[in-house]
Amino acid sequence: MTQHIPNRKAALLVTACIMLVVAVLLSIGLGSVRLTLAETIETILGHGDAASQTILWDIRIPRVFLALLIGANLAASGALLQAVMQNPLADPGLTGVSSGAAVTVLFIMLVVPDYSYLIPLAAIIGGGVAAGMVYSMAWKKQGGLAPVRIILSGVAVNAVFGGAIGLLSILYSDKLPGALQWMNGSLSGKGMGDVMMMLPYSIVGWVAALLSIRQANILRLGEQVAHNLGQNLHRLRFSLSIIAVYLAAVSVSTVGLVGFIGLVVPHMARMLVGSDYRLSLPFSLVLGSLVLLVADTFGRTAFAPLEIPAGIVMAIVGGPYFLYLMRKGGI
Amino acid sequence: MLQVQSLNISYGPRTIVHNFSLDIQEGEVVSIIGPNGSGKSSILKAISRLIPCESGRVCIADQELNSLSMKQISRIMCMLCQSNTCPSDVTVGELVGYGRIPHKKWYERLSGEDYEIVAWALEQTGMLSYKNRYLVSLSGGEAQRAWIAMALAQRPKILLLDEPTTYLDIAHQLDVLELVRKLNQDLKLTVVMVLHDLNHASAYSDKICVIKDGSLRVFGKPQDVLTMELIRSVYGVETEIQYMPDSSSPRIHVLKKAN
Numbered sequence: 308m309t310q311h312i313p314n315r316k317a318a319l320l321v322t323a324c325i326m327l328v329v330a331v332l333l334s335i336g337l338g339s340v341r342l343t344l345a346e347t348i349e350t351i352l353g354h355g356d357a358a359s360q361t362i363l364w365d366i367r368i369p370r371v372f373l374a375l376l377i378g379a380n381l382a383a384s385g386a387l388l389q390a391v392m393q394n395p396l397a398d399p400g401l402t403g404v405s406s407g408a409a410v411t412v413l414f415i416m417l418v419v420p421d422y423s424y425l426i427p428l429a430a431i432i433g434g435g436v437a438a439g440m441v442y443s444m445a446w447k448k449q450g451g452l453a454p455v456r457i458i459l460s461g462v463a464v465n466a467v468f469g470g471a472i473g474l475l476s477i478l479y480s481d482k483l484p485g486a487l488q489w490m491n492g493s494l495s496g497k498g499m500g501d502v503m504m505m506l507p508y509s510i511v512g513w514v515a516a517l518l519s520i521r522q523a524n525i526l527r528l529g530e531q532v533a534h535n536l537g538q539n540l541h542r543l544r545f546s547l548s549i550i551a552v553y554l555a556a557v558s559v560s561t562v563g564l565v566g567f568i569g570l571v572v573p574h575m576a577r578m579l580v581g582s583d584y585r586l587s588l589p590f591s592l593v594l595g596s597l598v599l600l601v602a603d604t605f606g607r608t609a610f611a612p613l614e615i616p617a618g619i620v621m622a623i624v625g626g627p628y629f630l631y632l633m634r635k636g637g638i
Numbered sequence: 639m640l641q642v643q644s645l646n647i648s649y650g651p652r653t654i655v656h657n658f659s660l661d662i663q664e665g666e667v668v669s670i671i672g673p674n675g676s677g678k679s680s681i682l683k684a685i686s687r688l689i690p691c692e693s694g695r696v697c698i699a700d701q702e703l704n705s706l707s708m709k710q711i712s713r714i715m716c717m718l719c720q721s722n723t724c725p726s727d728v729t730v731g732e733l734v735g736y737g738r739i740p741h742k743k744w745y746e747r748l749s750g751e752d753y754e755i756v757a758w759a760l761e762q763t764g765m766l767s768y769k770n771r772y773l774v775s776l777s778g779g780e781a782q783r784a785w786i787a788m789a790l791a792q793r794p795k796i797l798l799l800d801e802p803t804t805y806l807d808i809a810h811q812l813d814v815l816e817l818v819r820k821l822n823q824d825l826k827l828t829v830v831m832v833l834h835d836l837n838h839a840s841a842y843s844d845k846i847c848v849i850k851d852g853s854l855r856v857f858g859k860p861q862d863v864l865t866m867e868l869i870r871s872v873y874g875v876e877t878e879i880q881y882m883p884d885s886s887s888p889r890i891h892v893l894k895k896a897n
Binding site for chain 1: 727
């Protein structure tokens, strides 16, 4: 019985990768100028007409690639936070990491726009402060991290930073329209430059995440066992949190608040390939790309010419999925 | 093998263990007994550094605990807590494999030698045929053996067990205690465990350490320690003590609460 399970899981990973490639090609073809799959491939290979070339390379391909990067980032961030907090509900949105990052980014956008080159760094600091707040409020010397306290402190931290975002929006309402798309988690209007800026950040984060697979696996066995295996729990949690915060923060700094990916994707990965991070983390990366790509493609095509930011699509679909998980008792 | 000197443990303002000292020789099985809330588990947790101790010294294998890294400690001493949880899709073999982590650098994979040690640990605990079973599918007694196998894979010299028989039926309780005794004899493993059942402590320990209100009452061989007077003063219970011809361990029959 145990012999064929790994094969089945490997097959799932390959299937997800194939689905991702197909989704990429379909998404590139979809839009106001619709291309068939064959036309899309031809154009990518450089045989299409000039107009299609421009649409593809300047608008659609950057957007698709950005969705892939951000989706994988947020999924990996959620998977790591779930390991650190030993809680299947932890995700950058619910724990306040995203809104912490968003506050500092918004502050720079609205108040000191001259320093916009500091946005990724500011996002990491904001996210780190939020994670630190949740962690310190939820952790008790006796009893460690209780799932309920994590969620409650996440609610509180989200409320505080949500309030700060509201305050900034009112005080600087004249400058707000420029930031509105970003606040809703939109991938529109991004170019190849944004992709190229995001790519190195993402790769660093993914490599760090993949290197912490064993640590995440040890945390699955609980605090006492991890301690017993000679692990320094504080250092372990701290290093995994840093990676998770980094991945979420760089994502927020580029596309704003896209929720629920970090929650939904690792959970789907666990259902499909099990809780072992050696499989579930790579799977989460692929699945995260796929989910955000589908959400964004749906958002920009379903009500065309109107565009719905991916963050809103994810909130509408992800919220009920979250409730369904809770109802099913998986949490 | 394990020396504890003037250990003090506090939770907040409340001191729960006062000036506790203990000297355990290599290859001994020592049981810590005492009423609920007497600080038995806290002592075990402080020795394994799961909780900090306010003052005092702990030495294992002639080295002071504070001079060793967490990883070094985990290669000498292993603690099993009362109840352990793990994800529903971890197999016994995988779990025992984690026991090799203290011997690995963070980037190292398990080698052929590690897998041999895992197989050895499974064999010692009689769990070899359960290797591919999910841990959650096992009974309480089998799961406890799997956790002990994981501890063995660490190749420790000292094994700390916090109430290893709680939640088990009487047959499985004896199973676990027999296993502990066998490992102690075959591997010269030094064992310190917290037990509730006085007869278990009597039958399966070389020495017994009695704790009341966070202080050591008496430490010695079962036949010297387990007297009617001591049990009355520690637990407030009247007993009758019987010696069997084939064993030096006293057998304790609980009669009623003392007045």
